[in-house]
Amino acid sequence: MAAIGVHFGYTCACVAIFKDGRAEVVANDAGDRVTPAVVAYRDTEQIVGIAAKHGRVRNAANTVVKVKQVLGRSFKDPEVQKHKAESKCPLINKGEQPFYEMTGETSRHVAPQDIARLILHKMKETAQSALGAVVTEAVITVPFEFAHAQKVALREAAEAAGFRVLRLIHEPAAALLAYGIGQDCPSGKSHVLVYKLGGTSLSVTVLQVNGGMFRVLNTHTDHSIGGESFTAALAQHLAAEFKRSFKQDVSGNARAMLKLMNGADMAKHSLSTLGSANCFVDSLHDGMDFDCNVSRARFELLCSSLFNKSVQPIKILLEMTGLTTSDINQVVLCGGSARIPRLQQMIKDLFADSVTVEACASDILLREVDESGAVVFSVLLPSGTPLPARRHHILSGPGHLPSLCLELYHKSTQQPERLAKVQLLHLITHYKES
Structure with a gap:
């Protein structure tokens, strides 16, 4: 069985297989191609993915999000302290290492590597379900700025999940490999x-x-901007709409705002394909349901400063x-x-002045005669080579040549057609006497 590719992000994870000459991200048991990197602990079970994310409203103290932020770091690390301040699940110091404290019938301490192991095991199950076979070998992506200790912790978590990690590759390189960029042109x-x-x-x-x-x-x-920044901006708008309609301010209610964040997140996803999206939150405050329609234009206006920052x-x-x-x-x-x-359009506009790179439309050939006198064609520039380009080619022939004629051709559908003829005079030849 071929190896799979795994992306383990701060908020989501996904798994890809190589099929029909391209990388294909496979869907999980909920039909989604990405799985929330969220783990919820209950007294007798651990829940991973979308169910854990949706259950966070009622079980926030035992639900871990963004574990990648602390993976492989010491408790004193600034990123860990930032995570500790933001996390609803308590983070404690145990041997100078961060541990999550789960409460319930019995309290327990869980290492970040164990959280990562559960998420990676979920990815393993997703791949096996799609392929219908046991999967063990994997290539896992890591951010370019990941330190050695973070890479070690991620590898150990993957191995504990049942993977044999073939390689950790940087995320930008993985993106190029996924689209086959740079693999079809051997030069240039x-x-x-x-x-x-x-x-x-x-x-x-x-x-x-x-x-x-x-x-x-x-x-x-x-790290000051991400998808959650857009979700938060939309959630604040929804809170303002609720206040306008019901004269109740929920911006200071953590549970109500978490509900609005979940609703805003789903609406944001819908607005990527639709002109408007409906956001409905059941029993947002004092038993009152909230229903609000948001247009894509309104969303873009709310997030205009975030787009510029992006x-x-x-x-x-x-x-x-x-x-x-x-x-x-x-x-x-x-x-x-x-x-x-809107973000895609802004990036397109930024590169609107980009010129099309000149490249060889077909192979550029050099016409030569071999020792037997037969005509042969050597490929100097393969099709697709960016121009201008430089190539070195060694020519051989008898000594004391006063001049040399080079003929360049290009490959057509019928036979090579001549493009240019170059005459070189007053050659300096180098030869050895036998």
Whole structure:
């Protein structure tokens, strides 16, 4: 059985298989291609995914979200302290390591690696259900800025989930591999920008692709903005609408706002494909139900400042790298929030001045004569090679040649057609006497 690819994000996880020459993200048991990276603990069971996310309203103290933020970090790490302040599930210090404290009939302490193991095991089950066979080997993506300790912790969690980890690869490189970028052209340099807007962070990376090899030129990550920022803006709008309709302010009610966040999140997803979305919350406050319709135009207006903040890192990174938008050959969008139409349009407008890169429409051939006198054609520039291009080709022949004539052809449907004839005079030849 071939290996699978696993993406373990801050808010969601997904698994992909290679099918019919392309990477295909498979659906889970709920029919969704992404699974919330949420784990809820109850007295006798652990719940992973969408059910855990929806049950967070009633079981917030025993529900873990964004475990990737603390995975492989010490308790004193600033990111862990930030997570501790935001988490509804208590985080404690145990041997200078962060542990979640679960309450119930019996209290217990759970390590972040155990939370990650449950999520990764869910991914393993999803892949096995899709393939109808046991899956053990996996390639797992990691952020470019992941430290060694974080990579070790993720690998250990995956192994505990039953995977044999073949490799950890950086997320930008995984995005290029998923779309086959750089794999079909063996020569010629190009630049690709990978834009990833996930649930809690935005990362922009510029890579140079050359002969199937990827080189990261520069990367920028902003943890102050993510998909949840757009959800929160919409939830605040819904709270204001509820106050206007019912004269009740729920902005300070944690449970009510969590309900609105869930409703806003579903509405946000719908607005990526529809012009309007209905948000209904059952018993939002004092038994009152809330029903509100939000148009895509209203959503875009509410989040206008967030959209501007989301595209600004592209300009900053290109300036840091010494490139312009016209130097970027392709842009790859990743992350659930990159599906927002307004954001996609702003990125398109940013690269509107990008020129089409000149490339060989067909193979460029050099006509030669072999030792037997037969005509042969050597490929100098394969089809698709970005131009201008430089190639080295060794010619052989008898010594003391006063001149040389080179004929360049291109491959057509019938037979090679001549493009140019180059006459080289006053050659300096090098030869060995036998």
